[in-house]
Amino acid sequence: MSISGTLKKEATKEAPRKELESAVVRFAGDSGDGMQLTGGQFTLATASAGNDLATFPDFPAEIRAPAGTTYGVSSFQINFGARGIKTSGDSFDVLVAMNPAALMVELKGLKTSGIIIIDIGTFSERNLRKAGYDVSPLADGSLDAYRVVELDISQLTLEAVKEHGLTNKEALRCKNLWTLGFIYWMFGRERKPSVDWLEAKFATRPEVAAANIAALNAGHALAETSEILDGFQGFAIPQATITAGQYRAVTGAEAIAWGLATGCQLAELQMVFCSYPITPASSVLHTLSKMTPFGVTTFQAEDEIAAACAAIGASYAGGLGVTSSSGPGIALKGEALGLAVGVELPLVVVNSQRAGPSTGLPTKTEQSDLYQAVFGRNADSPLCVLAARSPADCFDMAIESVRIATKFMTPVILLTDGYIGNAAEPWLIPDVSAINPFPVSFEIDEEGFHPFRRDPDTLARSWAIPGKLGLEHRIGGIEKDYDSGHISYDPQNHQRMTDVRADKINRIADDSPPQTVELGPESGRLAVVGWGSTYGPINRAVDNILGEGSEVSHIHLRNIWPLARNLGELLAGFERVLVPEMNAGQLVTLLRSEFLVDAEGFNKVTGQPFKISELEDAIRARL
Amino acid sequence: MNVVTPPEPLKPKDYASDQEVRWCPGCGDYAILRGVQKALSDIGARKENTVFVSGIGCAARFPYYLSTYGFHTIHGRAPAIATGIKITNPELDVWVVSGDGDSLSIGGNHLLHLLRRNVDVQFLLFNNEIYGLTKGQYSPTSRAGTRSPSTPFGSVDKPVSPVAFALGAGARFVARGIDTMQKQLPGLFKRAHEHKGTSFVEIFQNCIVYNDGVFSDFTEKEVAADRQLHLEHGKPMIFGKDRNLGIRLKAGALKLEVVTIGKDSVTEDDLLVHDEKDQMMATLLGGMNGTDMPVAIGILYCDPLPSYEEGVSALAARAIEQAPSADVNELLRHGHTWMVEDA
Numbered sequence: 015m016s017i018s019g020t021l022k023k024e025a026t027k028e029a030p031r032k033e034l035e036s037a038v039v040r041f042a043g044d045s046g047d048g049m050q051l052t053g054g055q056f057t058l059a060t061a062s063a064g065n066d067l068a069t070f071p072d073f074p075a076e077i078r079a080p081a082g083t084t085y086g087v088s089s090f091q092i093n094f095g096a097r098g099i100k101t102s103g104d105s106f107d108v109l110v111a112m113n114p115a116a117l118m119v120e121l122k123g124l125k126t127s128g129i130i131i132i133d134i135g136t137f138s139e140r141n142l143r144k145a146g147y148d149v150s151p152l153a154d155g156s157l158d159a160y161r162v163v164e165l166d167i168s169q170l171t172l173e174a175v176k177e178h179g180l181t182n183k184e185a186l187r188c189k190n191l192w193t194l195g196f197i198y199w200m201f202g203r204e205r206k207p208s209v210d211w212l213e214a215k216f217a218t219r220p221e222v223a224a225a226n227i228a229a230l231n232a233g234h235a236l237a238e239t240s241e242i243l244d245g246f247q248g249f250a251i252p253q254a255t256i257t258a259g260q261y262r263a264v265t266g267a268e269a270i271a272w273g274l275a276t277g278c279q280l281a282e283l284q285m286v287f288c289s290y291p292i293t294p295a296s297s298v299l300h301t302l303s304k305m306t307p308f309g310v311t312t313f314q315a316e317d318e319i320a321a322a323c324a325a326i327g328a329s330y331a332g333g334l335g336v337t338s339s340s341g342p343g344i345a346l347k348g349e350a351l352g353l354a355v356g357v358e359l360p361l362v363v364v365n366s367q368r369a370g371p372s373t374g375l376p377t378k379t380e381q382s383d384l385y386q387a388v389f390g391r392n393a394d395s396p397l398c399v400l401a402a403r404s405p406a407d408c409f410d411m412a413i414e415s416v417r418i419a420t421k422f423m424t425p426v427i428l429l430t431d432g433y434i435g436n437a438a439e440p441w442l443i444p445d446v447s448a449i450n451p452f453p454v455s456f457e458i459d460e461e462g463f464h465p466f467r468r469d470p471d472t473l474a475r476s477w478a479i480p481g482k483l484g485l486e487h488r489i490g491g492i493e494k495d496y497d498s499g500h501i502s503y504d505p506q507n508h509q510r511m512t513d514v515r516a517d518k519i520n521r522i523a524d525d526s527p528p529q530t531v532e533l534g535p536e537s538g539r540l541a542v543v544g545w546g547s548t549y550g551p552i553n554r555a556v557d558n559i560l561g562e563g564s565e566v567s568h569i570h571l572r573n574i575w576p577l578a579r580n581l582g583e584l585l586a587g588f589e590r591v592l593v594p595e596m597n598a599g600q601l602v603t604l605l606r607s608e609f610l611v612d613a614e615g616f617n618k619v620t621g622q623p624f625k626i627s628e629l630e631d632a633i634r635a636r637l
Numbered sequence: 638m639n640v641v642t643p644p645e646p647l648k649p650k651d652y653a654s655d656q657e658v659r660w661c662p663g664c665g666d667y668a669i670l671r672g673v674q675k676a677l678s679d680i681g682a683r684k685e686n687t688v689f690v691s692g693i694g695c696a697a698r699f700p701y702y703l704s705t706y707g708f709h710t711i712h713g714r715a716p717a718i719a720t721g722i723k724i725t726n727p728e729l730d731v732w733v734v735s736g737d738g739d740s741l742s743i744g745g746n747h748l749l750h751l752l753r754r755n756v757d758v759q760f761l762l763f764n765n766e767i768y769g770l771t772k773g774q775y776s777p778t779s780r781a782g783t784r785s786p787s788t789p790f791g792s793v794d795k796p797v798s799p800v801a802f803a804l805g806a807g808a809r810f811v812a813r814g815i816d817t818m819q820k821q822l823p824g825l826f827k828r829a830h831e832h833k834g835t836s837f838v839e840i841f842q843n844c845i846v847y848n849d850g851v852f853s854d855f856t857e858k859e860v861a862a863d864r865q866l867h868l869e870h871g872k873p874m875i876f877g878k879d880r881n882l883g884i885r886l887k888a889g890a891l892k893l894e895v896v897t898i899g900k901d902s903v904t905e906d907d908l909l910v911h912d913e914k915d916q917m918m919a920t921l922l923g924g925m926n927g928t929d930m931p932v933a934i935g936i937l938y939c940d941p942l943p944s945y946e947e948g949v950s951a952l953a954a955r956a957i958e959q960a961p962s963a964d965v966n967e968l969l970r971h972g973h974t975w976m977v978e979d980a
Contacts, residue, residue, distance in 0.1 A: 062975045207973060258979040260970065276965050286725050306953050307960030308968065311724055316750040320717035323710070323747075327690075327721025330708055331729065335721060353711050443974065446965045480706040480722075480729050483685040488654065488701050490709025491693075500656065501701065 031202060031250035036095025038103030039197065042120045043112030045079050045088045048190035053090025054438070055194055055211065059203040060094045061263050061440045064253030067094035068550060070102030070623065071436045075293065075376045082136075082144040087119045096252040100550035100557075102437065104625040108200070110193055112136065112167070114145035121157075129161045129243070131196065133189065135168030161243050165236075167192055174232035178225035188229035195233030200248050205230055257442055264441040266405040266434035270338075270364055271301035273412025275308050276446050278334050280413065281420050282453040286328030287336045288313040288321040293376040294432040295340045295366040318343040322350035322363070329359040330489075332456060332479035334416060338364035341383045342372065344427075348391050351425055355395040355515065357489045358466070358475045360419035360426075362412075367431040367546075369621050378621025379433035381546045382597035387427040388575045388604065394512050396519040398422070399575040401429040403549035406441040408434060411572065413449070420454050422522055423474040429574065431596075433623055434547045460484040466499040472525070473518035520576050529578035534560055534567030537587030540636055543613070545571040545601055548594055548624055555629035564637050571601070582609040590636055592616055594629060646681055649674040654704045660695060665816030665842035669763060670702055672814075672822030673732075677705075679823055680830055687730045690719045692744060694736035695770050696763040696842075713744020716751035719758050720945075727946040730830075731758040737778040738768050741797050745777075752806035755834040757944035759826070762799055762837070763816075765844040766851050773847035785847075800923035800937060803837040804916060810836040811919060811938040815856055816843060818934075821867075828936055834944045855927040864927055868935035873908040876931055883908035884931075893921050895930060913939040 039056070041049045050071055060067050070091040079086030093103030108129045111117040113136040124130065134152065142150055151157055152164065171192040175185045191212075198205055209227050216223035237248075278285035287310060289299045303312045311333070315321035318339055325335030337347065344365050354361045367383045369375035383390075387399045398418050402411040408430055415426040457463065457478035465487045467476045478485040487499060495502035496510050531541075533556045544552045549570050556568040569584065571577070585591055585605065591613040593602040599615035606613050616632045618624060652674040660666045677687070687705035691697035693712035700707025710718050715733045722731055733751075740748045740762050751760065767785070768774040774787040778799065782791040803811050810832040814825045822840075829836035841852045855864035862878035874884035875898070885908050887894045896903045912918055919938035925931060957963065 058973050062973075064977065211973070256977045258977050260974050260976055262969070262972065262974040272965065272969060279965060284725060286721065288721060305968070306956035307963045308965060309963070311949065311953065313720070313724055315717065315720075316746055319714060320720075320747055320750065323714040323717035324721030324724070326710075327708075327718035327723075328725040329721075330718070331688075331722040331725035333725040335725075349711055350714065357708075443969045446969070479726075480688045481685060481726065483683075486684050486704055486706050488656075488703075488707035488709065490700070490707075491711055492709065 031248040033250045033252065034095070034107075035097060035251075036093060036099065037108065037201070037249060037251060038091065038093045038106040039108040039110070040089055040091045040106040040120060040123065041110045041193075042087055042089040042116035043110070043190070044081050044115070045074060045076065045086045046081065047088070047112045048187070049088045049090050049112070052190040052194050053092060055208045056197060056203070057092055057263055057438055058207055059198065060092065060201070061261065062207060063203060063251075064256065065094040065096065065251055066099040066254040066256060067092055067440060068099045068102045069438045070433065072622075073377055082113055082115055082141045084115045084119050084145060087116050089116070089120060094251060096254050098254065100554040101623065101626060104627050108197070110197065112189065112193070114142045114147055114151075117151060118145045118147065124160060126159050127161060129163060130157065131163045131165065131193065133167035133193075134164045135166040163242050165196075170232065170236065171229050174229045175225040178221050178228065180221065180225050184222070185225065188226050191226045192229040192233035195230040195235075196237045198230075199234045199237035202248060202250055205234060256440070259442045261440045262443055263438045264405055264409070265297070265436060265438045266402065266408045266430050267297035267366075267436070268301050269405055269408035269441070270298050270402075270412045270428070270430065270435075271305065273409035274336055274362065274416065275302070275305055275310050276409070276449070277413040277416025279309060279446075280449060280451040280453075281334060281416055282451070283420070284309055284311065284333040285336060286311045286313065286325065286333040287338070288315050288324040288328065289338050290315050290318045290321045290343060292318075292340050292343045294368055294435050295338050295343070295364065297435060298338045298364060298366070318346035319350060322347035325361055326350060326354050326359060329354075329361055330479070332481070334360060334362065334420065336362040336364070338366070340366050340368045340376075341370050341386060344383065344386060345390070351397065352391045352393065352395050353491050354425040355391070355397055356491050358423045358515075360423055362415045362419050363425060363427045365427060365429050366435045367429060369619065375621045377432060379431045379547065379623065380596050380619055380621065381429070381431050381548070382600065382619070383429065384545075384574060384597065384600040384604070387429055394516065396516050396575070397424055398426040398519060398522050399429065400426060401546045401572055401574050402434060403546060403570055403572065405434055405437055405439045409441075409444070417452050418522055418525070421452065421474060421525070422472055422518060423477060424519060429546060431547050456482070457485060458482065463487075464497075464499040465489050466494050466496065468514070472521060473514060523573070523576040523579045526573050526578065528580045529569065529571065529573075529584055531584070532568040532570050533557055535565060536567070536584070538565050538567060539588065540566045540590045540592060540633065541569050541585060541588040542566060542629075542633060543569045543571065543585070543591055543593045543601070543605065544595070545574060548596065551624040551626050551629055552594060554626045555633060558626065558630055559633050559637075564634075566633055566637065574601070577604075577608060582611070585609055585611045585613070590614065592632065592636055594618075594624060594632065596624070647678055647684070649678045652677045652682070652684065652704055654702055656701050658702050659698065661846050663845040664695070665765065665844070666696060666699070666763065668816045668819060669761070669822065669840055669842060670699065672819065673761075673826060674703070675823040676826035676830065679827055682730060686728065687732070688722060689732045689734060690715045690722065691734045692739040693770070694739045694768075696734050696736040697739060699734040713739050713742070714747060715739070716744065716747040716760070720751060720754070720756050723756050723758060723946045724949055727757070727950060733758050733760045735760065735762050736769075737762065737764045737766060737799070738776045741799060741802065742777045748802075749806045752803055752808040752835050752837065754945040755807070755809060755942060757833050757835070757946060759829045759836045760838065762839045763842040764799055764839050765842045765848055766796070767844050767848035769844050769847055798923060799839045801920065804920050804923060804938065808837045808938070809834045809940055809942050810936070811923070812836070812838045812936045813841070813932075813934050814838060815841045815852070815934065817856060821935075825935070828939070832939060833941050855932045864931050866922075866925070866931040866933050868911045868922065868933055868937060870911055870913045870936065873905050873910050875905070875908065885909055891921070893925065893930065913937075916940065
């Protein structure tokens, strides 16, 4: 049975749906199966339904890995619910496995009694073998602990779309929409946004749009009319209590791009974004490349070094140069960052961290570039380091990066990671016109001018740009005389300039908000201190432990360098300090060396975010 | 009515900064500096609108000695920094000053891309075929067999030809000069300045300390006329102290040969006439080596195309014209959004 392209009112079966506070669904299939698209559409439908949510796209580095292999499995996980959602979820309630390899890879993450939707159309002997199954898991009882829904999705899709005249290959590409329709029914989601989206996406190929819509409707209809599982009537997830307003889903990459452009508008500067493609940072370049009408110039440079240097040239000329990359690319930019430190030009550098060393795991997340950001240049080359904690937070931190870079005439490194960059969350869209602007004023005063004349409060040097008559000057990487800006090899002068560069960066702490405690008491038994994308799991874990009646606090750092003025005192108020990080222990070293605090690391580098349960166990063990 | 007094034209010395020039006495760089100052005066360059960008090396100190804006950057990266400057403010008049190591070794990649993009800057390559600032190691333009502190038994690798590199990278203006050409250098720089797009100028520059006399086989007074071909667009290629030597295309081959006018019934009409817009001719001229063929000096190639930043600006103008809005608030609300009502 199939439903035609027009939507009918969502029918309900007689028995009520089972209410859940939250649910985790993981879509898994071949790289070519469109799982990321399916997850993205489900995310939008779920956000529209009023749930809070968090997502985790998890895909291989290969663009099209050989079909049917375990290393070619591409997955998308979403956690959504009626309560505040902080992570993409530890284990899943529903697994969609589009082939044997997806089942092989993902089954271990499914809860006992969880539901598996399996496309048995792909369970050929050959595919089973490729996935590493000697015996079909459908036949050997290995799935007995789960509720299995076996469907020949391939065949059902072919039937659903046959009247639209697609080739067999094209028709099979609609499988993901068929599956999406099925899952939409399971969770009572509206199909209309996806129908609209398909019509817009395939505006020039209406037959493809119609076929995909037919597949979506067919999947939905089959779920609605057939007995999927004994007595299963679908799930209902009540709406979350969410601040009223207009929302959208946003990924970290989008939020960074929009935040940088907004920051430059607030600074009244032309934004010049210079970058070289690298996973997982390229999506920032892609988003900004479409933003020319918003005062953004983008430049795809010949390499990472050129990208950093062109950005420095942009700032020299009176724009705001921004460059972005991931760890290996940031390493290449290192010398240029030293130049920006030395000539004291504003620059924003976004690092979407990934697992390393070297090429490492390009599509997997890690937060192991903290040392690189804070210390990773030759000589004493201090600069400001900030870290975003979630996709939406990227917007605010991008604006803050622009503000600090221009106010203090310094490079600012903004750390995000692959997880934040690709994951989406609902975002209460801010009113940009309500944000305080921070317009830059270029130097115009010729009286006593020299390029390293400093603001007495911030110690920022004066920013004179080419084109201004009377302020012609020369700057460069050679040490400058404190009082004239000319080349100076004087030993005492170098001491003085080194000191003032460090002092200037330290003063950023006076201009930044004091460190607050996210959850729990302001002092006490245990502070769990995090930074970056571990925010969600730490916050949920601490919340859960607080709910058990134990005393624990969550502190999350946005200002990595300089550290907040009050941080040392705050940490001294706790008996123990635990620092979970997706690295071998970097912030923990910084805290120990800066504050002589007996902080303890809790570290994980599996390329996957922390699970809440892991953190809960670590916290309980220290209470 | 307001009477606008045109600004007093600046003299070459007005383009000198107050900094003491610190090249070795007798260095070819002094002559190039004078040539550039003269050219700036001839052009009527506005100091505030002129930016000299350099990388690292002896030549890279150049910006400190001019009274314009200047940026002494890092090794090899001046082309990238200049590109950032031009895409941010295309109105600025940008000159890049570089050496053979800076632009063809550590910065070879950036020069390649500057040229192929055709960013509107003047690129002056001071070629002394040696690393001066690091005390005399051989460079990527040093001839094979060059003895230096890092190659005491002579270098093995073959040199790169700056002109062949530039033409290969897609340069639309390629010229050559010699540091001692005090009369001609300002004119050469002026032509480079007039050209829109990257103007690539190689200047043979004598390093008096580490590579003295390396170009003397074609620059010494006694041999110069017979070993240099000074190119003029539309003129036959004649050289020699008696003005009786010429260049013509060898019969049946894509090669040049030297002929003597009046010998073997060769007349001026048999000679090649220089065509600045002929890239193949420029390639052949650039390959002349100064031993059996003279060294081509002057403008080898000049065939302008729109500059990179013109393209970027035009693209931006089109995008802005077609954009529904430039309001970030609207951007943040485009596509799929939803309202959450007060509970």
